[in-house]
Amino acid sequence: MRLETRNIMSIAGPLIAAYLAEYAMTLTTKIIVGRLGYQELASIGLAGDMMIEVVIIIAGLLSVVGVFVAQADGADRKPDAGIATRQGLFMATILGIPGSMLIWNLDYVLSFTGQDPEIISLMGPYLKPVALSLIPLLWFFVLRMFVASLAKTGAVMMISIAAVAVNYVLCLGLTMGRFGLPQLGIAGAGWAKSIVVLFMFSSLLIYTYRTPIFRGYGLFRGRFTIDLSVCKDILILGIPVCGLVILESGLFAGVSIFSGILGPIPLAAYQVIIAWVGMAFMFAHGLAEASMVRIANAMGRADLEAARRSGMITFAMGISFLIVLSVIPINFPEPLVRLFLDESDPGFESVLQLTSRLLILAGFFQVFDGLQVIASMALRGLKDTLVPLWLATVGYWVFGIAGGWILAFPMGLETDGLWWGMTAGLTVTGTLLTIRFYMLTRAKKVIT
Numbered sequence: 001m002r003l004e005t006r007n008i009m010s011i012a013g014p015l016i017a018a019y020l021a022e023y024a025m026t027l028t029t030k031i032i033v034g035r036l037g038y039q040e041l042a043s044i045g046l047a048g049d050m051m052i053e054v055v056i057i058i059a060g061l062l063s064v065v066g067v068f069v070a071q072a073d074g075a076d077r078k079p080d081a082g083i084a085t086r087q088g089l090f091m092a093t094i095l096g097i098p099g100s101m102l103i104w105n106l107d108y109v110l111s112f113t114g115q116d117p118e119i120i121s122l123m124g125p126y127l128k129p130v131a132l133s134l135i136p137l138l139w140f141f142v143l144r145m146f147v148a149s150l151a152k153t154g155a156v157m158m159i160s161i162a163a164v165a166v167n168y169v170l171c172l173g174l175t176m177g178r179f180g181l182p183q184l185g186i187a188g189a190g191w192a193k194s195i196v197v198l199f200m201f202s203s204l205l206i207y208t209y210r211t212p213i214f215r216g217y218g219l220f221r222g223r224f225t226i227d228l229s230v231c232k233d234i235l236i237l238g239i240p241v242c243g244l245v246i247l248e249s250g251l252f253a254g255v256s257i258f259s260g261i262l263g264p265i266p267l268a269a270y271q272v273i274i275a276w277v278g279m280a281f282m283f284a285h286g287l288a289e290a291s292m293v294r295i296a297n298a299m300g301r302a303d304l305e306a307a308r309r310s311g312m313i314t315f316a317m318g319i320s321f322l323i324v325l326s327v328i329p330i331n332f333p334e335p336l337v338r339l340f341l342d343e344s345d346p347g348f349e350s351v352l353q354l355t356s357r358l359l360i361l362a363g364f365f366q367v368f369d370g371l372q373v374i375a376s377m378a379l380r381g382l383k384d385t386l387v388p389l390w391l392a393t394v395g396y397w398v399f400g401i402a403g404g405w406i407l408a409f410p411m412g413l414e415t416d417g418l419w420w421g422m423t424a425g426l427t428v429t430g431t432l433l434t435i436r437f438y439m440l441t442r443a444k445k446v447i448t
Contacts, residue, residue, distance in 0.1 A: 403425065
């Protein structure tokens, strides 16, 4: 168990640092734009949330590339790992085209959801340049899955940390007109993100090309060809994963949209709270991805006991850390709000009061938010994706979306109701997925 814990953390440690660095870029953008006012924060927060949901949905399907790579490596079939990654890059391109078009027009789409017209008008200049970053971002994600599945995550961490500094300079410069750069306002934040994504993808591409250890996998060998059989395998395993991610993303997107319907103050408070919850989620996600790699690698060796051990150790580590982390936001609501809004902002006190009340619930919520991502990716490592989709339907949409809407609007609990519904949805889903992993790995034979 000690050895497996070290193996998990050797993968998860750099990934957690990388995810936190990438999340820091999102927070930096919101903090800089928040200095323009609470309406600007609400606008770019909603636009960014919706774009992230698009990215997460497509990335959910592409994440199974990591399962194929890890299983091929565990079975000592290195060329198969390279083939899976090449086809993943191809599928990222195909899926990224309609995704980019959707992001480009998100302001128009969101105008039909009852949002404040001022919020909608502010997000348009941000969405246009940021839509150009989607395809390079998906390419980066596929390469990151390849590198992480081979337990070589140090470069991902270094690239992500460097990107934080680049993003800060570009976002502050292009938004506020600092460092001799043109002052573009909210549009500057969009251009900064696109440039940073190109920097990250190019850096990881150069790293994988120049590092000798990756040459045995044939990632850059010969001309690029499309292997329809591999693409079909990725789709068969990935579509249920994509469906599960759509359900999860729909939960957060729904709460974000419903918050906007309730007004700019609830939407701004949602952005503040989700910033902290997202930070805890990044830890859980890095741990979950490492667990998926270790489980898939064990399944490639036909070692179900090792797969079970990897999963159970990850559950224990993740839950323990998230419980400890949950006590922090409850005691420090004001510093958290000050990160995003000046005290002189007319909406500061209202956002602070709402945030202080909801952070108590968020402390409980973030534990099960982490549990569900660890459990879902552990099952992904077992190539179990269809049943989790149905379990998530019950948790995310029956308890989360429907329950939250009923509490918020018909029952009149408004923002509190939305968060109670979201908490219930994640608690039910995380519990069901964890039980599913426990039951599957009780078997004495390899799952097929």
